[in-house]
Amino acid sequence: MMVRSQLLVLATAMVAPKENPLAQMFKVTCNDDGFFMEAHVKLRPVDCAIDGVYICGLAHAPKPLDESITQAQAAATRAVTLLAKQTIRMPGTVAQTNPADCSTCGVCVAVCPYTAPSFIAADARMHAGKAQINPVLCKGCGLCVASCRSGAIHLKGFDDDQIFAQIFA
Numbered sequence: 001m002m003v004r005s006q007l008l009v010l011a012t013a014m015v016a017p018k019e020n021p022l023a024q025m026f027k028v029t030c031n032d033d034g035f036f037m038e039a040h041v042k043l044r045p046v047d048c049a050i051d052g053v054y055i056c057g058l059a060h061a062p063k064p065l066d067e068s069i070t071q072a073q074a075a076a077t078r079a080v081t082l083l084a085k086q087t088i089r090m091p092g093t094v095a096q097t098n099p100a101d102c103s104t105c106g107v108c109v110a111v112c113p114y115t116a117p118s119f120i121a122a123d124a125r126m127h128a129g130k131a132q133i134n135p136v137l138c139k140g141c142g143l144c145v146a147s148c149r150s151g152a153i154h155l156k157g158f159d160d161d162q163i164f165a166q167i168f169a
Helices: 021-026 065-083 107-111 143-147 160-168
Strands: 095-097 117-119 131-133 153-155
Touching: 095 131, 107 117, 107 143, 143 153
Parallel strands: none
Antiparallel strands: 095 153, 117 131
């Protein structure tokens, strides 16, 4: 018996969602096709630009099963190296806010790729509704400092007085 087919599918199409809630939650960069992007193709193929987020398999791009397994092992190894440390050292160059100067515009929250700025809850302190910086999430990039319209955010070690002192020295 002979079967005549009109269509032969060798592989089904892999289409990433247009609005990926995981990418929005972790602030992971996506490529033009909607898949998660790695930090560097050759040097950090399973790392995202966000520290502690690793990608593998179909989240990265359509690929064969053996390649997905290899990439998953690499991502697990990267995660274990971070989790096995007793202490993690963070850089001292982080942003800090002066809540009294904050105008609650929200630009710092929108512009930060690391979700470091947030607003203080209404019942938490006397400066309710003002911006605060989570120093663990802050990478010291200075985007929030440059975008702060009221000048309430400063980068430790890079205040105007310190920069002018370096210029004049």
